[in-house]
Every structure is written in C-alpha cells, then in structure tokens.
Amino acid sequence: MKKTMLVATIFVIAALNAPVGFAQSSGSFNFASLPMQCVVNSSNGALTGGVGGTVTSLKTTIKTSSGNGNVFVVNPSAVVGLLTNATISSKQASASTSSQAGVDFQVTVTPLSGQPDPAVIPSAPVTYEDRFIQLSSNLFSAIASQCLANPDGSGGCFLSFSQSTLGAHSFNWIVAGLQSGNYGVTVQWTPSTLVSDGNYAQAATCVGPVNITVMQNKVFTQSTGIAF
Secondary structure: HHHHHHHHHHHHHHHHHHHHHHHOOOOEEEEEEEEEOOEOOOOOOEEOOOOOOOOOOEEEEEEEOOOOEEEEEEEEEEEEEEEEEEEOOOOOOOEEEEEEEEEEEEEEEEEEEOOOOEEEOOOOOEEEEEEEEEEEEEHHHHHHHOOEEOOOOOOOOEEEEEEEEEEEEEEOEEEOOOOOEEEEEEEEEEEEEEEOOOOOEEEEEEEEEEEEEEEEEEOOOOOOOOOO
16 A cells, blocks of 8 residues: 555656656747727827737647648737718708727638648638628708607607627637648738718727637547537
8 A cells, every 4th residue: 555655656746747848749839910090089089109000910839740630720819990980960951870899819820841731610700800880870861841840750750779789809710631740820910890881880890809719639538529
C-alpha cells in the first residue's frame, strides 16, 4: 500500500513539473489584433474612428500537425457602432422614412503547405450587428383635415416607430478537414447601409477594435458529433 502511494505521488509531482511545451503538444494557438477604436459621439450620435464603407481584413497563421480529428476554432470578436437616423417631413412625397446599418463577418482559411482546402463552418458570412428603423406618420395630411377618429374607428392621426436589431459581437467558426502544415486565416467584414431617402435619413457603420483568436483542438467523436 505504501509503495503504491509513493508511485502515485511521484507521478503527480512529475506531471505538475512537466514543461509547458509538453502541455501544448496536443494543440496550438495564435491571434491577431486591430486596435482602432470606434467611438460614438454622445451629443449627436455621430461615429468616429473604426472602419466604415470598406471591406477590411485581419490575418494570422497557424500550424497543425498530422492526425485525425484536428480542427481550428476561429473566434473574431469586435466592437461595432451603428448609426441609424430617420426624419419625416411635410415636404416628403411619402410620410415614411427608413434607415438600416449593419456589418457581416466572414472567415476564410487558406492552405499554405499544399494541403487541400479545409471545410470552414459556417461558410457564409455571419451578421455581427444589424439595425433597421422606420418612422411613419399621417400627421401632416391629417392636420389639413382632422385628427379625430370617425365614429367607425377610421381616420385619426398616428406616429409610428419601428425598430429591429440582430447582433453577435463574437462567433466561433470551426475549420475541419485539416492536414499537416500551415494555414492562413483571414477575417473580413463588410459594413452595409441603406436609407429610403437620403434627404431625411442617415446610416453609418464603424468597426474596431477587433481581435481574432485561433486555437487548434481535437474532436474525439468525429463520426457522430454532439447531439441536441
């Protein structure tokens, strides 16, 4: 019994004193960072800094060893600023104005050592932020006639505001089908803006700062995955 406990104690001490390289032998990690700042002006909502209107990329490289079940977990995280502004005016032909702003992120992985292309999941862009607003009213036309509802419930004045949002800020892409060698990982984002009337609406998008982390892991149940 004493001999068994002594052997177990020696094994634990050896494990605790193992070099860092041994602990990292089953995986690898890399990252890239873009420090630019996206700032919202608290007085008027204007966006400064960051990136707007162009597609920007953030790149890093990671190496994998041979072996079945190796995957990369790619996680881009970003600060996103959106500006959506809508105004209605009696001069408009239509008493409705809408504004939309958003940004989509996409990850691509390029083999650098002659390997076949891996599978990037999801392969399509992911929406990190999107906002749509719409402002509508019949006030100006109703003032010319009446703002009181008719006995049957028709007519009257209204001011309608509609808003919808969608956001992620961080998302995990899985890269499977890897073989031994180096891979280049690229993150792209595409800001988008759309207004119904440029005279009465504004939309803008900015991105930054952004971090991308890439970690190599191993899937031990390649045939079945995780069931929900």
